[in-house]
Amino acid sequence: EAQVTQNPRYLITVTGKKLTVTCSQNMNHEYMSWYRQDPGLGLRQIYYSMNVEVTDKGDVPEGYKVSRKEKRNFPLILESPSPNQTSLYFCASRPRLAGGPYNEQFFGPGTRLTVL
Amino acid sequence: RKEVEQDPGPFNVPEGATVAFNCTYSNSASQSFFWYRQDCRKEPKLLMSVYSSGNEDGRFTAQLNRASQYISLLIRDSKLSDSATYLCVVNLNFNKFYFGSGTKLNVKP
Numbered sequence: 001e002a003q004v005t006q007n008p009r010y011l012i013t014v015t016g017k018k019l020t021v022t023c024s025q026n027m028n029h030e031y032m033s034w035y036r037q038d039p040g041l042g043l044r045q046i047y048y049s050m051n052v053e054v055t056d057k058g059d060v061p062e063g064y065k066v067s068r069k070e071k072r073n074f075p076l077i078l079e080s081p082s083p084n085q086t087s088l089y090f091c092a093s094r095p096r097l098a099g100g101p102y103n104e105q106f107f108g109p110g111t112r113l114t115v116l
Numbered sequence: 117r118k119e120v121e122q123d124p125g126p127f128n129v130p131e132g133a134t135v136a137f138n139c140t141y142s143n144s145a146s147q148s149f150f151w152y153r154q155d156c157r158k159e160p161k162l163l164m165s166v167y168s169s170g171n172e173d174g175r176f177t178a179q180l181n182r183a184s185q186y187i188s189l190l191i192r193d194s195k196l197s198d199s200a201t202y203l204c205v206v207n208l209n210f211n212k213f214y215f216g217s218g219t220k221l222n223v224k225p
Binding site: 031033035040041042043044045048050056058059088090104105107108109110 | 120124150157158159160161162165203211212213214215216217218
């Protein structure tokens with residue numbers, strides 16, 4: 001089944017304790033992206049990757065790191081989490097623009113992170 | 117100023133009603149446009165892309181007005197299963213996506 005998976009789905013942690021949220025897709029998509037969703041603000045893009053070893057900042061990259069060593073995986077790293085990073089996080093992927101700019105993004109099920 | 121603005125609603129409509137949502141975007145260089153649907157606390161899913169000439173998919177019609185920088189979604193013959201939050205999404209430079217905060221729709225029997 002074509003899908004984007006994220007782990008963990010739920011995480012409660014404490015300020016300053018490094019964590020990684022994994023994202024994996026089995027659709028051979030080149031493009032992957034991370035978003036956070038907060039009430040009243042919608043989804044905001046954190047980082048995206050156009051292919052292996054190619055990443056770039058979205059709108060809210062502060063406090064996050066990413067890596068893209070393999071095509072299928074795009075982990076999100078919080079080196080020193082803070083309470084303002086408490087949010088619902090989504091990973092997404094889509095194919096290259098062979099079909100034009102309207103390619104659908106496929107989202108993972110989300111990771112609910114609470115930083116105390 | 118937000119890149120994408122939507123009326124948060126909620127829109128409360130009876131089954132069978134027609135309902136319309138609008139969304140405005142601020143960057144005239146935006147290249148592609150979408151409506152996504154999100155059920156409570158779940159991942160967004162593509163409802164439809166929005167093409168310059170307007171497009172229809174069953175009961176759903178999307179329109180784009182580049183001059184006024186707004187996008188619309190029309191839902192005809194609303195079903196209970198249409199109850200969800202509808203997200204307007206704008207794509208810039210192919211790689212950056214901007215989401216509206218969503219419009220909540222409640223369809224009631």
